[in-house]
Amino acid sequence: MRIRTPLARVRGLGSAKAGTERWWQERVTSAAGIPLTLFLIWLALRVMGRTHQEVIEVLGHPAVAILLILALSTLFWHMMLGMQVIIEDYVHSSARFWLLLGNQCFTAASWVAGVYAVLRLSLGEA
Amino acid sequence: MALETPKHQTRAMTEQLQRPLSPHLQIFRLMFTMLMSIVHRITGMALYFGSILLLWWLIAAATGPRYFDFVQHIFSSWPGQIILFGLSWALLHHFLGGIRHLIWDTGHGLKLPTVELLARLTLAGSVVLTIALWGFIYLQKG
Numbered sequence: 001m002r003i004r005t006p007l008a009r010v011r012g013l014g015s016a017k018a019g020t021e022r023w024w025q026e027r028v029t030s031a032a033g034i035p036l037t038l039f040l041i042w043l044a045l046r047v048m049g050r051t052h053q054e055v056i057e058v059l060g061h062p063a064v065a066i067l068l069i070l071a072l073s074t075l076f077w078h079m080m081l082g083m084q085v086i087i088e089d090y091v092h093s094s095a096r097f098w099l100l101l102g103n104q105c106f107t108a109a110s111w112v113a114g115v116y117a118v119l120r121l122s123l124g125e126a
Numbered sequence: 127m128a129l130e131t132p133k134h135q136t137r138a139m140t141e142q143l144q145r146p147l148s149p150h151l152q153i154f155r156l157m158f159t160m161l162m163s164i165v166h167r168i169t170g171m172a173l174y175f176g177s178i179l180l181l182w183w184l185i186a187a188a189t190g191p192r193y194f195d196f197v198q199h200i201f202s203s204w205p206g207q208i209i210l211f212g213l214s215w216a217l218l219h220h221f222l223g224g225i226r227h228l229i230w231d232t233g234h235g236l237k238l239p240t241v242e243l244l245a246r247l248t249l250a251g252s253v254v255l256t257i258a259l260w261g262f263i264y265l266q267k268g
Binding site: 012027030031033034037040041045048049051052055056059070075076079083086108110113114116117118120121 | 172188231
């Protein structure tokens with residue numbers, strides 16, 4: 001005989017009422033990614049074939065540094081969300097847990113490293 | 127005891143769970159729009175790993191002239207240029223594909239002929255823009 005009520009049995013099995021949050025973030029980061037990707041393409045063309053001195057002058061400009069940090073933040077978050085969906089769709093073994101964790105570690109570390117490099121260039125250490 | 131699910135009912139539920147899932151890749155005939163959906167994921171994954179190059183370049187710039195020149199040298203070598211060419215196509219394809227998805231999210235462009243047209247425009251646009259980009263780059267270099 002079960003003592004648990006039907007309510008107790010379904011609790012925790014249904015919607016967490018937060019299912020659309022990540023979906024929405026993916027849309028927001030992709031929309032924000034449009035101008036930021038165009039900026040990155042512009043920047044790539046701007047620094048192409050330049051010397052290190054010229055490149056760090058461009059990268060150190062406040063507007064460029066701010067846009068770069070925005071681009072890195074938006075795109076690495078977008079990457080984390082996208083890869084998470086891919087892992088959740090295709091990996092059903094015990095590797096899933098580690099891949100999901102690895103995805104978050106990789107994107108977080110990349111984001112911090114990228115932002116650090118930009119700040120270092122912009123605040124004049126290099 | 128009234129809360130217990132009757133035996134025949136649980137069996138029915140189990141059988142329902144063991145039914146085949148919705149048809150997927152191995153079952154459907156390959157359609158162009160399906161291929162584009164897969165390519166959107168694949169380009170997304172390529173960009174995921176390609177971001178390492180952007181990061182490497184940024185860190186090299188922050189490290190100093192000698193290391194930066196070394197990285198630039200690798201990027202401008204022909205294997206480097208081929209990888210960058212491929213990544214630029216992946217970026218433009220994912221970019222246009224993403225816009226296509228955002229249009230769908232507004233509820234527009236979901237009629238089949240429009241879906242087909244948008245898919246074709248995405249592929250054609252990504253190829254044309256990639257070639258235009260690299261044409262511009264090599265013209266700049268002279």
